[in-house]
Amino acid sequence: MSAIDSLPPLSRVIAEHQLSARKSLGQNFLLDLNLTAKIARQAGDLTACDVLEIGPGPGGLTRGLLAEGARKVLALEKDSRCIPALQEIASAYPGRLEILEGDALEIDPLAHLAPPIRVAANLPYNIGTELLVRWLTPPDWPPFWESLTLMFQREVAERIVARPGSKAYGRLAILAQWRSDARIVMSLPPGAFTPPPKVSSAVVHLTALPEPRFPADAAMLSRVVAMAFNQRRKMLRSALKSLAPDIEDRLVEAGLTPTDRAEQVSLERFCALARVLMS
Known part of the structure; x- marks a missing residue:
């Protein structure tokens, strides 16, 4: 493994700071700095961007983002044990790394960031999907972020990019694809992590659409979408009957067949139905 900066290997950092991964925090550390640099490159040219990172742990991806030229990285870390290791990185990259200790679900990072902003993170497994949904459903659009480069369990990544007719297709695919271009850009086996998780992982890159x-x-x-997929085995006329007394007519008006099931319906048809129901 070649060095990407003057800092010690992550295995030594973890040993010196006694940073055993905690399952309760959804931690699985990625120690190969070549891999973390490769993930950072998936976020694009960062030289004119601030980057928000969630759950940096010992700082593997943090170092990749800084080495790739990020203007600034804001790292949100809940585990106080990791803060000294991150402070060592901050010293090696003066003025370019800000560390906030706390829960990413409770902190508003925007006061610490300047546009353009990108998000890059090996998300803790236990909060990854919730954070993604929040970023995809802000009160106003476009969002604060230009792009999201995020690592998930492979199964979650496949749900984000899924197409109609597949078992993975559902609410997450609709939310992601309505407002962004989403694609899987990397796959990682369990053995890339310490400790190895039971499942494979994948990096998804999402680029925000202007509209x-x-x-x-x-x-x-x-x-x-929530009603349709909560009862995905039911026909739409049954799953959505509480939305309108004349739901079958509304479905037909939106170009749908009342006997369709949710996984057969394209994003465009779901949007058409939402418009019909608002008319």
Whole structure:
């Protein structure tokens, strides 16, 4: 493993700071600095960007982002044991790394960041999906971020990019693809991590669209999609019957067949149905 900076290997950092990964925090550390640098490169040219990183742990990806030229990295870390290791990185990259200790679900990072902003993170498994949904459903669009480069369990990554007709297709695919371009850019085996998780992982890159792909009221679209996929084995006329007394007519008006099931319906048709229900 070649060095990407003058700092010691991550295995030594973990040993010196006694940073055993904690399952309760969803931690799985990625120690290969070549891999973390490769993930950082998936975020694109960072030289004119501030980068938000969630759950940096001992700082492997943090170092990759800084080595790749990020203007600034804001690292949110809940585990106080990791702060000294991150402070060592901050000293090696003066003025370019800010560390906030706390829960990413409770901290508003925007006061610490200047546009353009990108998000890059090996997300803790236990909060990854919730954070993604928050970033995809802000009150206003476009969002604060230009792109998200995020590592998930492979199964979650496949749900984000899934197409109609597949078992992975569901609410997460609709939310992601309505407002962004989403693609899997890397796959990582369990053995790349310490400790190795039981599943493979993948990095997803999402680029924010200036406007949603199809017009629709966000709240209505979210309601329709949630109801449809909560009962995905039911026909739409049954799963959505509480939305309108004439739901079959509304489905037909939106270009749908009342006997369709949710996994057969494209994003465009879901948006059409949301518009019909708002009319």
